[in-house]
Amino acid sequence: MTNHWIDYKNSDAFLVIGANPAENHPLAMKWINKARETRGAKLIVVDPRFSKTAAQADIYVRHRPGSDIAFINGLMNYAIQNNLYHHEYVVNYTNASFLVNPEYGFHDGLFSGFVDGKYDRNSWQYQKDGDEIKKDPTLQDPNCVFQLLKKHVSRYDIKTVSEITGVPEKVYQEVCETFCATGRPGKAGNVIYAMGITQHTHGAQNVRALAILQLLLGNIGIPGGGVNAQRGESNVQGSTDLAMLYHLLPGYLGMPRANKHANLQEYIEKETPKSGYWSNKPKFLISMLKAWYGEKATKENDFCFDYLPKLTAGEHSHMAIFQDMMRGKIKGMFAWGQNPAVGGPNASMERKALEKLDWLVVIDLFETETAAFWKAPGVDPRKIDTEVFLLPAAASYEKEGSITNSGRWIQWRYQAINPPGDAKSDLWIADRLFKAVREQYRKDKSAVFPEPILNMVWNYDKPGQEEPDVEQVAIELNGYDVATGKPLNSFGKLKDDGSTACGMWIYTGYYADREKPACKNRNPEKDGLGSNLGWAFAWPLNRRILYNRCATDPKGKPWNPKLPLFAWNGVDWVKNDVPDFNAKVSPEVSAANPFIMLPEGHGRLFTQGLKDGPIPEHYEPVESPVKNKMSSRQFNPCITFYGPELGELAEVGSDEYPYIATTHRLIEHYQSGAMTRNCPYLVELMPEMFVEISPNLARKLGIRNGDEVEVISKRGKIRAKACVTPIMRAVKVNGKECEVVGLPWHWGYQGLAPGSTANDLTPCVGDPNTAIPEYKAFLCNIKKV
Numbered sequence: 001m002t003n004h005w006i007d008y009k010n011s012d013a014f015l016v017i018g019a020n021p022a023e024n025h026p027l028a029m030k031w032i033n034k035a036r037e038t039r040g041a042k043l044i045v046v047d048p049r050f051s052k053t054a055a056q057a058d059i060y061v062r063h064r065p066g067s068d069i070a071f072i073n074g075l076m077n078y079a080i081q082n083n084l085y086h087h088e089y090v091v092n093y094t095n096a097s098f099l100v101n102p103e104y105g106f107h108d109g110l111f112s113g114f115v116d117g118k119y120d121r122n123s124w125q126y127q128k129d130g131d132e133i134k135k136d137p138t139l140q141d142p143n144c145v146f147q148l149l150k151k152h153v154s155r156y157d158i159k160t161v162s163e164i165t166g167v168p169e170k171v172y173q174e175v176c177e178t179f180c181a182t183g184r185p186g187k188a189g190n191v192i193y194a195m196g197i198t199q200h201t202h203g204a205q206n207v208r209a210l211a212i213l214q215l216l217l218g219n220i221g222i223p224g225g226g227v228n229a230q231r232g233e234s235n236v237q238g239s240t241d242l243a244m245l246y247h248l249l250p251g252y253l254g255m256p257r258a259n260k261h262a263n264l265q266e267y268i269e270k271e272t273p274k275s276g277y278w279s280n281k282p283k284f285l286i287s288m289l290k291a292w293y294g295e296k297a298t299k300e301n302d303f304c305f306d307y308l309p310k311l312t313a314g315e316h317s318h319m320a321i322f323q324d325m326m327r328g329k330i331k332g333m334f335a336w337g338q339n340p341a342v343g344g345p346n347a348s349m350e351r352k353a354l355e356k357l358d359w360l361v362v363i364d365l366f367e368t369e370t371a372a373f374w375k376a377p378g379v380d381p382r383k384i385d386t387e388v389f390l391l392p393a394a395a396s397y398e399k400e401g402s403i404t405n406s407g408r409w410i411q412w413r414y415q416a417i418n419p420p421g422d423a424k425s426d427l428w429i430a431d432r433l434f435k436a437v438r439e440q441y442r443k444d445k446s447a448v449f450p451e452p453i454l455n456m457v458w459n460y461d462k463p464g465q466e467e468p469d470v471e472q473v474a475i476e477l478n479g480y481d482v483a484t485g486k487p488l489n490s491f492g493k494l495k496d497d498g499s500t501a502c503g504m505w506i507y508t509g510y511y512a513d514r515e516k517p518a519c520k521n522r523n524p525e526k527d528g529l530g531s532n533l534g535w536a537f538a539w540p541l542n543r544r545i546l547y548n549r550c551a552t553d554p555k556g557k558p559w560n561p562k563l564p565l566f567a568w569n570g571v572d573w574v575k576n577d578v579p580d581f582n583a584k585v586s587p588e589v590s591a592a593n594p595f596i597m598l599p600e601g602h603g604r605l606f607t608q609g610l611k612d613g614p615i616p617e618h619y620e621p622v623e624s625p626v627k628n629k630m631s632s633r634q635f636n637p638c639i640t641f642y643g644p645e646l647g648e649l650a651e652v653g654s655d656e657y658p659y660i661a662t663t664h665r666l667i668e669h670y671q672s673g674a675m676t677r678n679c680p681y682l683v684e685l686m687p688e689m690f691v692e693i694s695p696n697l698a699r700k701l702g703i704r705n706g707d708e709v710e711v712i713s714k715r716g717k718i719r720a721k722a723c724v725t726p727i728m729r730a731v732k733v734n735g736k737e738c739e740v741v742g743l744p745w746h747w748g749y750q751g752l753a754p755g756s757t758a759n760d761l762t763p764c765v766g767d768p769n770t771a772i773p774e775y776k777a778f779l780c781n782i783k784k785v
């Protein structure tokens, strides 16, 4: 999230696209409705299902799953053609005026530089004069970013968008007018998205499209604006910050690669940009190494850089791991608070892969489907050799620690009750596990490379207490001065000489005062902008709205004087947030670099940073009923497909699988359902698996509400109750009627209310940048049982 939940009250229009906050983020609805009541804000909801959020919308747009880029590019086109973009913002704060290499081009779905399924991004680079990027502030040069974007999106006129997405032209026109009206200075448009946007083979480009639209309309860095991801699990933001993803170290430092980073020097040289705030990267990495390896980390030994694991070639995310498991390359697995037997793509394949393991450790509140895969219906336990260990874990209210919400607020949670039985906190389990592994390395003299384990700082024991000291963990993450042990209050104080230690630089300041840590602050604001600087701690540096230099014009006058996040009084800034810019220099000087994290200092309407193109382009989902109208490239040309063991894919326009399927959540259930299908009250409210189908399709197939049906995809088939509902309706795409069906994915064979798993149908194919599976658009058939 660039902004935060309470800031929603400052918006004039909401574009909720690929999210259903009424069901999945109810507190978001509170602030959306506050803006509607107090400012007359308009709510636009774009969703193939008439969701509970859609039911509240001023404008509901039913579109086809997987067609979002066409939808968003069309909005950009409308803003540019009708001069509704925020001109002063675009010229000053984005890279619109930057000149791009004249060799850049786009033809029939491919950008320049495409070789063997990959882009060589040379022709996407800026033109330079020495170190200076060449610019044309008039935005007229045919090679400037603005003209390239304008030309690209001009192909997405209203008629074309309507044909691809299935949205009637009149409805689309109304959306364009309503949302692009926020391009005026003083107006704020808020984009809210979640899994309907990301879970596609072009998910990263979907998000990019939203970011570009918001930059064009001057909606980034201002109160009530932003691109706001409604994040998932309560602490998914925190776990991403802490490097849950395989290619990252804590604080979004890139994981070192074996073929690229032989030593610290090479890592620093190759990974540190010359300008922008990331030029401080060596300080963050070296301080992290000091936190991990303490006295052992010295300048002479590269601060133990060699101890870090190095990535080898290829991609090692969820689907790649399961492919390796299928191929027998992985012998053991920890499923630590996850349930891939229900949540993973092509889940029946994932359950098969678990059979190839020698051992599996599940650390969970319940015996999940993953823990019980060896006794799933239809499985013969005698034929499975995997040894399964189930460690009971304490739930969130049975332990203490911080969690980080979507708005980057880090808040402390206190323990309410003791865990039942033998259940232990995850920290307790990790602590005992680490100590046991270390003991093995101590004893076993033949151990290969024991130093990273033996020399790891591990000082979480607290006298008289069985539970490790969670505050000690917090202080390590926060960072401290090595000589005095005193916690630091800003990552500006981190050094690259080994004199500071810091587990995760972006959190510095959240636990600087052991007696009164900022993440425990509880001083709510009574009125005003809703920044609430005295409540909890928002990373980085308690900043509530990112890129907030853009909240005023270059001279320091707020675009909206009624919502002055900052205002220059001629001498100094009047502040209602923590500046995301150098506040000690004049407004004009900081305005020259409003996006301090980027080397070029400007918001990107055109990027060199993604693998699959500098500007979003519409491609079809891998399984689609129609041909791509925009080019002869049917789907994202940069996808790498997994092996056949991960399941087959249906052909374009397949007669065998004529309907589009998409998956979604319900308010009564949580995720793979372990926590909610074990709760009798919730099970009573939402007892069984169903499939939503339109009244028309039901009539055609002779299916009545409540009938038992079979839903079939190229991967498998499941049984479900038919829910015949106007929530679903066919959309007209390229002149063809396409039926869409909706599947909740919360069921499995364990718990109080077992049911079929939607993911037995979903494909193993993902986005080239993130490897997120295409859960939201695939093909299926339906038969009455």
Ligand SMILES: Nc1nc2c(c(=O)[nH]1)N[C@H]1C(S)=C(S)[C@@H](COP(=O)(O)OP(=O)(O)OC[C@H]3O[C@@H](n4cnc5c(=O)[nH]c(N)nc54)[C@H](O)[C@@H]3O)O[C@H]1N2
Pocket: 017, 018, 019, 020, 021, 023, 024, 025, 046, 047, 048, 049, 051, 064, 065, 066, 067, 068, 193, 194, 195, 196, 197, 230, 231, 232, 233, 662, 663, 664, 665, 666, 667, 668, 669, 670, 671, 672, 776, 777
């Ligand atoms: N009650 C409840 N709350 C939850 C969760 C839960 O399981 N239950 N899970 C949490 C987690 S981990 C997450 S990640 C979030 C997810 O939150 P959301 O992303 O809001 O969840 P979904 O229901 O999966 O998808 C949102 C909407 O996207 C729509 N959609 C489907 N395909 C497309 C498409 O191609 N384009 C567009 N624009 N929309 C599409 C669906 O119809 C659905 O209404 O929710 C969190 N909150």
Ligand SMILES: Nc1nc2c(c(=O)[nH]1)N[C@H]1C(S)=C(S)[C@@H](COP(=O)(O)OP(=O)(O)OC[C@H]3O[C@@H](n4cnc5c(=O)[nH]c(N)nc54)[C@H](O)[C@@H]3O)O[C@H]1N2
Pocket: 195, 199, 232, 233, 336, 337, 338, 339, 340, 343, 344, 363, 364, 365, 366, 368, 393, 394, 395, 396, 426, 663, 664, 670, 671, 672, 673, 674, 675, 745, 758, 759, 762, 775
């Ligand atoms: N078809 C389809 N599939 C999807 C999605 C979709 O939209 N459609 N969404 C995807 C998304 S966004 C997500 S996030 C994934 C989620 O996929 P998973 O993470 O595999 O599913 P969860 O049910 O969230 O699993 C969390 C487990 O942690 C346990 N747990 C809860 N609290 C604790 C704790 O404190 N400690 C420990 N050790 N365990 C705990 C719960 O009991 C549960 O079994 O699913 C993905 N799968």
Ligand SMILES: [Mo]
Pocket: 231, 232, 233, 236
């Ligand atoms: Mo999620």
